[in-house]
Amino acid sequence: MELKLAPDFVIDSEQKPWNTEGLRVCIFGGGGSGKSWTAALLAEQFLNQGGSVVIFEPRAEYQTLKEKFDIVVLGGPYAKDMDFIPSSPSAYAKAVSEDGLSLVFYTTDVESEEKLVDFTSRFMRHLLQHQEVNKRPVMVILEEAQDLIPKSPSGHAVPSWIYMRMIKAFKDGFLQGRKLNVIMVAVSPRPQEVNFTARQLSNMTFYGKFSPQDITYIEKECLKWHRGLTFSAKDLLGLEAGQFLTVYGTEARIIRVTEPRLTSHGAVTPQLKFTVPKREQTERAVNSLAEAIKAVLEAEKREASELERAKARIRELEAKLAEAQKEVERLKTALAVKETIKVEVKPAELRLPAELKLMEAKPLEPQVRLPNVVESLDQDARQVWALLKQKPGRFKIELMAAFGWGRRRLNRALRTLQNRRLLKVQGRKLYAIEPII
Ligand SMILES: Nc1ncnc2c1ncn2[C@@H]1O[C@H](COP(=O)(O)OP(=O)(O)OP(=O)(O)O)[C@@H](O)[C@H]1O
Numbered sequence: 001m002e003l004k005l006a007p008d009f010v011i012d013s014e015q016k017p018w019n020t021e022g023l024r025v026c027i028f029g030g031g032g033s034g035k036s037w038t039a040a041l042l043a044e045q046f047l048n049q050g051g052s053v054v055i056f057e058p059r060a061e062y063q064t065l066k067e068k069f070d071i072v073v074l075g076g077p078y079a080k081d082m083d084f085i086p087s088s089p090s091a092y093a094k095a096v097s098e099d100g101l102s103l104v105f106y107t108t109d110v111e112s113e114e115k116l117v118d119f120t121s122r123f124m125r126h127l128l129q130h131q132e133v134n135k136r137p138v139m140v141i142l143e144e145a146q147d148l149i150p151k152s153p154s155g156h157a158v159p160s161w162i163y164m165r166m167i168k169a170f171k172d173g174f175l176q177g178r179k180l181n182v183i184m185v186a187v188s189p190r191p192q193e194v195n196f197t198a199r200q201l202s203n204m205t206f207y208g209k210f211s212p213q214d215i216t217y218i219e220k221e222c223l224k225w226h227r228g229l230t231f232s233a234k235d236l237l238g239l240e241a242g243q244f245l246t247v248y249g250t251e252a253r254i255i256r257v258t259e260p261r262l263t264s265h266g267a268v269t270p271q272l273k274f275t276v277p278k279r280e281q282t283e284r285a286v287n288s289l290a291e292a293i294k295a296v297l298e299a300e301k302r303e304a305s306e307l308e309r310a311k312a313r314i315r316e317l318e319a320k321l322a323e324a325q326k327e328v329e330r331l332k333t334a335l336a337v338k339e340t341i342k343v344e345v346k347p348a349e350l351r352l353p354a355e356l357k358l359m360e361a362k363p364l365e366p367q368v369r370l371p372n373v374v375e376s377l378d379q380d381a382r383q384v385w386a387l388l389k390q391k392p393g394r395f396k397i398e399l400m401a402a403f404g405w406g407r408r409r410l411n412r413a414l415r416t417l418q419n420r421r422l423l424k425v426q427g428r429k430l431y432a433i434e435p436i437i
């Protein structure tokens with residue numbers, strides 16, 4: 001395949017070094033320096049020789065390729081064939097690699113950066129996978145490449161692991177492109193923000209006109225990495241639109257892209273005057289792509305509603321849990337207060353368990369026949385023994401509440417019982433012991 005930019009500048013994929021190295025292109029330059037023009041020229045020539053192109057563009061420009069080529073425009077304000085739904089990257093990748101479709105993705109239609117980055121990285125991975133089998137000539141053009149293969153995954157709204165996946169997918173495209181018959185073309189006005197590895201892997205780099213304020217970092221962050229380069233960034237200042245410093249292998253020279261365009265330049269005249277009719281094969285492929293995407297969308301919708309239901313249930317359970325936790329806290333506090341209370345509490349002030357209130361009301365002694373040893377004790381000790389006999393395992397606080405006694409009075413009674421070995425204390429619970437005789 002031949003890519004001709006000027007009579008004296010032809011990239012022939014059958015010739016050295018491209019036949020062994022493959023082709024990986026970076027086109028850098030300030031606004032209006034001719035980057036998109038050059039990338040579109042490459043796309044036209046590639047399409048003209050039977051290749052498929054995939055273009056990611058944030059501004060509608062490449063739809064004008066439709067004037068001559070059978071391409072599918074996804075999203076955007078002009079000549080749209082389908083919406084760009086970033087849902088089924090594998091279906092799009094298959095359409096390119098198996099059915100030979102050429103796709104222009106209008107990335108601005110994707111509302112979230114995260115969705116776009118995720119889609120693009122998965123698309124690239126699937127494309128390379130399909131290409132392993134199909135090996136169809138495919139050119140992938142990334143406009144504003146600094147957003148798609150950024151220098152670093154940090155500092156973006158998107159989680160860095162998604163960026164890492166994308167950088168890996170593009171790097172694979174750059175690294176394995178030759179074997180898979182894929183040519184990567186990264187276009188950017190901000191080369192210093194494009195992933196360094198991708199830049200290093202490019203074996204054909206174009207530097208167009210930059211403005212004086214860009215020169216320092218272009219020198220420092222880009223040109224200095226090309227070994228033995230005799231040009232300096234200042235040489236870029238005087239370039240015109242369509243003129244580039246091209247660096248490939250150990251060679252570097254300034255060229256002017258003079259090869260005529262086959263379609264009008266979308267950046268100038270985005271509206272189409274004429275569109276080639278779609279081939280039947282393309283129609284079929286587009287329909288099946290639309291079907292595949294529709295199916296994925298429906299599945300996603302179903303999943304989303306199931307997810308919503310599950311989320312609602314989780315919210316409900318969380319609310320119940322919060323209630324239960326509050327109750328536990330309330331009980332814990334009540335218990336703590338109960339156990340640490342030091343003051344004498346009158347029965348009326350205590351919220352007593354129902355059974356204790358009952359005991360309080362009834363005379364206790366007649367219900368229990370007291371052994372002689374107990375009978376010989378004072379009345380308080382007798383009462384306590386009888387109560388514990390009836391209701392073993394009581395806390396002091398409960399007895400105090402039941403009798404309406406203070407702590408001292410109860411302690412005295414308990415001491416009496418303990419001296420006669422008529423009382424057992426386990427933990428803090430009190431039990432009556434039967435006398436031995
Ligand atoms: N090789 C060329 N031959 C003739 N005209 C050209 C050429 N390259 C660029 N131009 C002219 O320069 C203008 C700007 O080119 P282009 O749209 O490619 O710029 P760009 O570098 O992509 O700018 P931006 O960063 O703003 O997208 C074009 O509209 C066209 O008129």
Ligand SMILES: [Mg+2]
Nearest residue numbers: 035036037267
């Ligand atoms: Mg442009």
